[in-house]
Amino acid sequence: MATMKSVQTGTAGQIAVVDVERPRPGPKDVLVRIRACGICGTDVTFLRMGGMPARAHLGGALVPVALGHEPAGEIVEVGAGVTGLKAGDRVVVNPQDAPTGIIGCGGRYGGMSEYLLIENAVPGRSVAVFPDTVPFDVASLNEPMAVALHCVNRSGAQPSEKVAVFGAGPIGLGAAIWLKLRGVAHVTVVDVLPDRLRTALAVGADAVINSAEEDAAARLTELHGQSANALGRPRPGTDVYIDAAGAAAVFDTVVGAAKWGARLVMVAVQKKSAEIDLGGMLRSELTLIASQGYPTEIFEVTPQLIEHHARFARLISHRVPVTEADHAFELALTPGAAEKVVVTFDA
Template structure:
């Protein structure tokens, strides 16, 4: 089968791999229809390298059930499915408490286990969600990143009438803008250096946008629009925004970290004092799963896709073949091509 295998930093190869086989009675083989590039994939490709050299990369996907183990009852051959790519151990204290996001041995396919940048992938049956007829495969490939956003927002006090600032308008930030409006936020302010991404943010629900520049601070621009927001979401994963996000909330407000900076973070006194003097609540959010597994993050996303309330198409900037994978990774990480959500289309 065709695949993208990750061998080292900036070393992603399109090559033939053996089709996965059922190993456990609860296993399911999925014929992949669409798989998406996550921002974390780009960072690992450029900066960190693979956990298992030569492993099939990728963890966001949708597909069709190809084969099932003897104990599988929730899906059958031919079912259209979305995938939860997180693999919990089920044995540690966190898992026993139903706190699956804190599983001591939590894995995501595409890291140590084969991922979904391939014609086929293998997962436990409990990791699959059957798709309603009106939810397309390309929409379903974005269920996992949407669930990442919801996992964080569910920790906050976000409710109707609140104000929200979102720093960074990649896939996660754009989904955060949408979900904030779906939660009933009165005003959502999107912040990004890319004018095209800000345009998409407005299309997906942002009421105001801020494009940072060297002459006027983002904080000043934000204060022209509001006297402080109830919730500030860091979705860029940059050192700069991980500091600036503390300036956005009003007294008693909240900060939610969804982005993952791959560098050290320092806080100027002004930003640190905002945490203390504004009595901010700061949330860290990791992964997308909860109890009952895979969690309400996934089922809520699926419900809102089914009802047509969550929009994913405007975020999809590329839909390409798997063979084009190594080149698109090179282009994006070297700045030669701009992209929002890149999907690989398989089994055309």
């Protein structure tokens, strides 16, 4: 039996690199040799939990999770019934298309393995091919950049509008890139970490605010002009806010700063927060828009990721070989230690 290495959850806060059977493709499948796989906040959540609850266990027992839903690699085997794909194709993956469960999120397979089986492989649905001009590590950003694009699509931001993005992690920075690529007039990124703010400027943000040192609302008024809420009280002229941080302070800041008719897109997983100021929302007619995943965007991002790959590459702060996977996850678990960590596999 041929085996391979796979990164899975171990005890709470620890990964386990285990030997598992190498999957064999059926007539409709392809086998991908993984070259890079990003670490996401979802991976970190599973890691902290030590797995995920099994639906069959009413008592809340945890089962290990094969990690990794941001993989990129090359096809090494193709089933006889597969069309439009061939050995040697470099591909990114739609983790939600797997019939045996979402790749890396409780499904049978995880993308942080030496090989990944793509079941019922169809180009444009389960995988998308990219050229060798794009490094594998940058290609692995395809999935999180689809999340970022969906949030921008949900915002409805127009070229004439002014946008503030709270949180300069990969999703917030990705949102800033998509906003500028669609011609949005002014994009400000807000965070508390100077390194992340420097990255925001490097990828095209028009301005940044360190909210640990500056009054975000006052600075936004300087940048976006002054407007008012429904009662005529002065507010920044910001049209759209994007919460890519998930902190209660962000929500409170936006409600307190929103002008009449502003929009807030919530893309971050929200941490426990205090009461929401519904009166404040009413006084600005603030529209709250939730953004989850990527209903259509998973491969809509791929052509622009290819075209602007050097710009997107700036989001990656650490490239760590799979032989040092423990270190990669230590970085991801430590607040402020890394922006985007990508685990790489030897060619």
